[in-house]
Amino acid sequence: MNSPPVRLVLVLLAAALFAPACASTDAPAEEFQSTTVAQEAEGETAMLIQYLEIVTPDVDATVSALSAVHGVSFGEPIAGFGNARTASLDGGGMLGVRAPMAEHETPIVRPYVLVDDIAASVKAAADAGAEIAMPAMEIPGHGQFAIYILGGVHHGLWQN
Numbered sequence: 001m002n003s004p005p006v007r008l009v010l011v012l013l014a015a016a017l018f019a020p021a022c023a024s025t026d027a028p029a030e031e032f033q034s035t036t037v038a039q040e041a042e043g044e045t046a047m048l049i050q051y052l053e054i055v056t057p058d059v060d061a062t063v064s065a066l067s068a069v070h071g072v073s074f075g076e077p078i079a080g081f082g083n084a085r086t087a088s089l090d091g092g093g094m095l096g097v098r099a100p101m102a103e104h105e106t107p108i109v110r111p112y113v114l115v116d117d118i119a120a121s122v123k124a125a126a127d128a129g130a131e132i133a134m135p136a137m138e139i140p141g142h143g144q145f146a147i148y149i150l151g152g153v154h155h156g157l158w159q160n
Helices: 004-013 059-070 118-127
Strands: 039-041 044-046 049-055 085-089 094-098 108-114 131-139 143-150 153-159
Touching: 049 153, 059 085, 059 094, 118 131, 118 143, 118 153, 131 153
Parallel strands: 049 094, 108 153
Antiparallel strands: 039 044, 049 108, 085 094, 131 143, 143 153
16 A cells, blocks of 8 residues: 655655555554665666664554554564564565663654665765664664664664
8 A cells, every 4th residue: 555645754854765655554564664775667676675763752652643543553663673563564664663771862753764775785884974873783683773863863773
């Protein structure tokens, strides 16, 4: 199912990113990991969002609203994702909604873009002046992620 509001949010949060819409499913999260890191379209590489994270103090209301507006279903909390409740995204990624994990963590929406080499991508971000907020870290069964901050904006990287 394609939803213009979801695409709009993704475009606004991560300009020029491929913006898949939410899709409903009850299958395990592992089945929705993308196997293709980049798609070639007219000679250009398209970036793919592997994980779109929403951190909010009101998980239940956010999950309820997303479910009602987009017709998606969220699974039970996943410990490896900070107890996020997840739904699948068309194209293979996931949308996760979780509560802040520390007092200092504020609400945020953070896209994690799929990369071929997370170590090289983290280095490239650092070389570009980014602050590495979370170095590459393994989530067993799901791949690795990292977070960098540049210009006050949080960016996520993901490698399957």
